Amino acid sequence: MVKRFPQWQRDDAAHTPRHAADSVRARRLRLSLLLALVLAVPLAGVSGRAAYAADLAPAGASIGGQSVAGMTREEVAAVVTARAADTTVSITVDGQTIESSLEQAGGRVDASALADVLVDGADIAQSTPSAVGDQGGQTPAVSVDAQAVTALAERIDAQVGTPAVNAAIQPTADGDAFEAVAGSDGRGVDLASLTAVVENATVTLTSQSVELALTGTAPAISDAAAEAAASDADALIASEVTLSGAGETLTADAATRASWVGTTVVGGTLKTTLLEESVAAWVDQAAASIELDPISAIDNVDADGNLLEPARPAQEGLEVTNREAVTDGIIAALDAHEPYSGELDTQALTADAEQRVVSSGTDRFAYAAEAGEKWIDINLTDSTITAYEGYQQVHGPVLMNHGGPGNETITGTYQVYLTYAKQDLGCSAGWSYCQRDVAWVTYWQGNYAIHSAPWAKHFGVGSDAGSHGCINLPEEEAHWYYDWADIGTTVVSHY
Template structure:
C-alpha cells in the first residue's frame, strides 16, 4: 500500500495525516494535590496541638505540643526572678536558684486533654494556676550565698556518753537565723500565677531550725540508755551475766547522719572478750530444792531454792550476733544452754495439841518429831479447840500489860500465835507443866518453846483437841 491513491482523473491524491486526539486537561489535579496535603497536615497537627489561647500560670501554650508546652512552663518558672529586700540589702534570685519546680509534663498533658486544637469549643480557655514546689534547702542556700550577713547557722543536737552519770545525754539544738524562705516562695508563686517574669518582696529574718532536732537526739538517747539499762547475756528472763554500763557504752559507736538519724554500731571484737568468759558464769550444777509443806502438800516454807543445772552451748558467732542486736537497740542477748532439772525434797510438818493429856506433839513426815508436856488454858480461859495455823511470831513480848487484861507478864519468850491471842510460848513463872494454868496460851518450857519456835514456820497447821 502506498501513501496515496490514483483517482479516475489520473490525479494522484495523498492521505491527510489523522488529527491528533485531544489531550485531557489535568491542571486541576496538579493544582489540587498541594492543597489537599496541607489540609491533611493541618488535621494531623490539630490532633497533637493544644488549643489556641490556652495558658498555665500565665504561660501561653496554645498551638504547642504537650512536650513543648511542658518545656515552656518549666523555662518560665526557672527564669522568673524575685528581688528580695533583706536586712542585708537587695538580693535577686530566680526560680531555678530556689529549686522551684512544677509537674510541667502533667500540666501540659492535662491542658491538651482538656483543650485540644481539634476541638474548637475548647479554644481560648481560662488560664490554669498551679502550686509551685520549692526546695527549702536549695532556697536557703541560694539566699545565704547572696546575703551571707543575714545568716546565722543553726547548731545540730548531739548525743554523747557521760562517764560521770554513766548515761547518754543530749546537747540541745540551737536555732539559727536567715531570710524567710516562705515569703520568697509566696512572692515567686504570686508572680508565676500572674504571668510576671519578675517581682519584689520584703523578707524578714526568721529562725532556721537545725537539721538535727533535740527531739531526735532525745529519742536516740532513750534507745541508747535502754541498752545500758538491760545490757547482758540472758538465760530465759534472768540476766545471768550483766554487762556494766561503762563497758556496754565502750562497745557502742553512735554516728549521726546530719538529718536526724543516729546510727548505732557495736564492736564485735570487744564483745568477744566478754563472750570468752561466759562459761564460768553460766555453767552450774543443779541445786535441789528443800521445802516444808502442810498435810495437803502446799509449800509453807522454802528452805533451799531449787535451781536447774545448765551448760553453755556453742558460742561461735555470739559476738557478731550481739553486735547486730545492739545496733538495733536491743541489749538483751539470749544464750543457748542445756539445762538439767533439779529435784525437790518435801518435809511435811504439823502440830497436835492434846488438851486431855496436856501434851504438844510435833509431827514430821507422819512421824513424831517431839512431844512436850504443856499447860493449857484453865477454867474460863480454856484453850479453844479447832484447826489453826501458826501466824505471827515474835522472839519476846510483854503479855496482858494493856487495858482490858487482868494480868501483866513481862518478857515472854518465843511466842508463836495460832488462834488470835492464843499461842505457844516459853514460861519462866511456873514449873507445873501437865496441869492447865494459863489464860488460854500453851505454856511450855523455855527450851521447848524455842525448839517449836524455830521448827514451826508461819502456816504450819495446828490441831487442838481433847
Template sequence: MTDLIARPDADEEGRGEGNLGAPAGNGSDAPPPVEWAPAQAAPRKKRTALWIGLPVGATVTALIAASLVLIAPGASVAGVPVGGLTAGQAADAISARLAETTVVLNGPDGSYEVLGADLGANVDARALADAAFAENPMWNPSTWYPGSADAAVTIDEAAATAALQTAAPELYVDPVDAAVTFDPAAATYAVTPAVDGEGVDLAAVQTTLQEAFDQGLTTTSLEVTSVPVAALATTDEATAAVATLNGMLDTVGFYVGDERTVPVDRATAASWLTVTDDGGDFTFTADPALIQASVDALPAAVNRDPVNATVITDSAGKVLLEQVQGVTGRAIESTDAIAASFAEQLGSGNAAYPLTVSETPFQTAATERRLEVNLSTQMTYLYENDQVLYAWASSTGLPGTSTQPGNFRIGWKTPLQDMGCFDGAPYCTENVPWVAYFNGDQGFHGAYWHNNFGHVMSHGCVNLPVASAKFLYDWAPKGTEVSVHY
C-alpha cells in the first residue's frame, strides 16, 4: 500500500502554505480539508562498484592477453630494448638500429662515414625477436629483466664495396679484369692477365660493425686497412675460356658423319663470335647473319654425284686391288635455319655442325685377272674376265735352272734390281727392270740383253720384252694368280 501524507492546500493566489488548524480564508469554523499525497519515493541503491568494475575487468583481460604476445620487460637484443614489444615490433627495432649504426673509417687522408644500411648490413631480426619472446615472455615474471642477447651481423660485399668506394674513392685502386682477345696474326685467342687492385678490408668493417651492435653503440670507428681486391674476371677463368675458344677453332666446320666436309677458316669463325665477360663468366655468342654466307656456299661444297668403284679380283672374286675408290653421292637436304642453329650451337662451345644429307650409293665394277705361262710353247698369257687380253712370247729357264710348274701368286715386286751379283754367283746381271716374283726367286722381268723370246734362255725366271714386262708389272697386282704348266 502506498504511504500517504497530509499536505496543506494553497489558496488560489498561491499565498503559501497554511498551518494545520488555522481558520480558513472563507471564514468557516470547519477545519480545512486534508489532502493525502504519496510519500516521496525512496532513493535508488547506488551501483557504483558495478559500473567501475566492468572497465577494470576489461583492462585486466587485455593485459593478460597482451602478456601472451609481448616480450618481458628489460629484454634486449644487442643493446636494442625489446621489452614490452611484440616479436614483429622487436624485429623492426633491431633492424632499424643496425641500419642506423654509423661506421667511421679513419684513413690516411681523412675520415669517412657509412651507415649499416649502406653496407647492406643484415641480421636475422625476426628470428632473434622470436627467440627473445620464446625465452622471455611477459606472462612469465621469472624471465623479466633477462639482459641482452647477441646477434650475428653480416654485410653485403657488393653493396658494401660500392658504398665505401662512393664515400672514400681514394682508398681504392680498381682491379683490371682478365681479357680474352683474338690475335689475327696467330689466328688464335689469347689471354690478357688480370691485375689485382686495392681496397678496404671488408672483414674488418664487418667485425667493427658487429662489435658496435653487440655493445649497443650507434657509432663506431676503425683504422682503414688495405687489402688486395681481386679482379672479377680472373686469369684462370680467361684461360679456361681461351682453351674452349681455340678448341672450337681447331674443329670448326660443317660435318657429314665424322668427315669435316666443309672446314671454316679460323679467322672467319672468330669473326662470327662475340666473347662477353660477365664478372668472370665468359660467354660466347655468334651472329647468324655472318654465318649465312658460309651456309649459302654449302650445296656447292657438299653435293656430289656418286663415283663407281673398279676393283681387280682373282678367279674366286677376292679383291686384289681397288683401282678406283667408290664415292657415295650426296646432297644436302636443306639449308634453312642452319645459320641460326649453328649460332646457338657455337654459344655452347661446340663448333662441329652436323649436316643432314641424302646419299646415293655407288656401284662396283670388278675385273678378274690371272696369268698363265706355257712352258711347252714358251708363251705368257694375260687373262681378263677369263678372256685372253695379251699373249707374248717369253723365255723361261734353261735345263738345270728350269722354271718350276705349279700354281702361284705374284708376291714381291720391284721396278729395278741387280740379279746374281754377289760373290760365288754364276752370273751377274745389273739393272734388271720390272721384276714381279711369283715362286721364290723365280718371277717375271724385262730382258734387255737378248731378243730370243719364244726360247728357253733364263736362270729360271720368265723373260719378257722390257715394254711387256712394264705392262705386266703395272697390270698384275700383288696376289694375282700365276699358273705355270707344260
C-alpha cells in the first residue's frame, strides 16, 4: 500500500525506520502547493468552464516543461506516462552518485488522475490542500511511497555511508534462553531531505540532481528494546511442551522451543513471535517418529498363480492425522504462557498384498535341506526370518530387523553354536553400545545372533536396518527360535 510521507516507516530486518522532520499534514500541504504552482497557468482567453466543456487541456497547461494545451485526457495521460518514465533522481554523497528512476525512488504518478487535474486545471490554484490527496477513496494524482524512499536511503548508505546496526536478540550459548546483542550508530543521508527531493521530482516530473551530506543515524532498535525483547522471548518459551502418541511421549526441550522464536521490527520495538513453520516442523518430526509405512504381504506363487508359501506377512501402517491442530495448540498455549500437553491422533493404513512368481521346484529355497532337517532362513531382502523342517514352513515368516549401513549382517550358511537365555550385549571395551539383560540369544556365527530387541519400535522393511548386524526380533519370537533351534541347526543368511 502506498502512503504519503509518513513520519515513520515500519521495516523488516532489511529496512530501518527513520523519522522525518515534517508531519504528514505538512507534507501533504507542501505537495498540494507544489502541484498547484505547477498547474496554475494563464488561460489565455479560454475560460475554465469552456476548457472543461471542450474536455481539452486549457491553453498554457504544461507538465515538466512540456505543453499539453489542447490535448485530450488520453493524450495528456500519455505525456504524463512518458515524463514519469524519463524522470530520474540523482543523489551525490562524498563524490559518489547514485541514480534511480522515479518509480524506484518512490515517486508514484497516476497518469489518468493527473491528466484529469490538468484538463480541469482552471480551478487548481484555488483548490484545498487535500485536492491532490485521497478524496472519497479516489487515487491521488501524485504521491510518494515512504518505504521506497527508505529503501533508496539504505541503498545510498550501504554504498557511501555506514548503516546503523539494530540491537537484536540471540539464543544464549546453552540455547535455552535469550540475550540482547547491542546495536551501533551509523552515518547516512537525511531521510527528510531525500524525501523532499523525491517529492519535487514527482510533482514537477523533472529529473533532480542533488548533493546531500551524511548525518548521524541511530539504530531503529535500541539496546533497551532488545533487552525487553529478550525478556519477552524467555517468557514465551518458559512453558513445557509434551506430546503423546502410539505409546510414546515426546518433549520439546527449552533449546528446541527457543528455535521456534522469531522477531519483527514494529516502529522502534522488537516484537517476539512464535514461528508457525518452525513449530510445525517439530510436530512433523514428532509425528514421523511414531508413523509407520504399511508393509505389503508377499506370497510366492507358481507360474499359474497357485500359492506355494507366504514369503512376507503384511503389517498395517500408522499415520498421524492432527498435525495442524497440534501446531495451533502449541502456539496458543505458549502465547498464553501456559504449558501444552497434547495427543497425536493416529489412524491405521491398510497394507496391500502382492504375489511373487517363483520356481515351483525346490530350487526356490536358499538351502538344499534333507527331509525333516531343521534350518532357519534369514531373508535380508524381505526382512523376514522363517523356520523350516525340510521344505515345510513350521514358523514364520516373521518380520525382523537386521544390520544397518556399516554394520551389515553377513551372508552365507552357518550353524547355531551357542545360546543364552539372557546376556549383556556390547558392554565391553571395543564395543560402541551396551544392552543389558538381552533375552533369548541364539548365536549362529561369531558375534552374530538372533535375539530379542525390546528397544525396537517396529520391525520389517522401513525400520529393518536397525541393529549392529544381529537379527532383532520381538521378544516372543526370539523366545520361539531359542526354544526350537538346536546346537548345529543350519542358518542361511541371504538377499
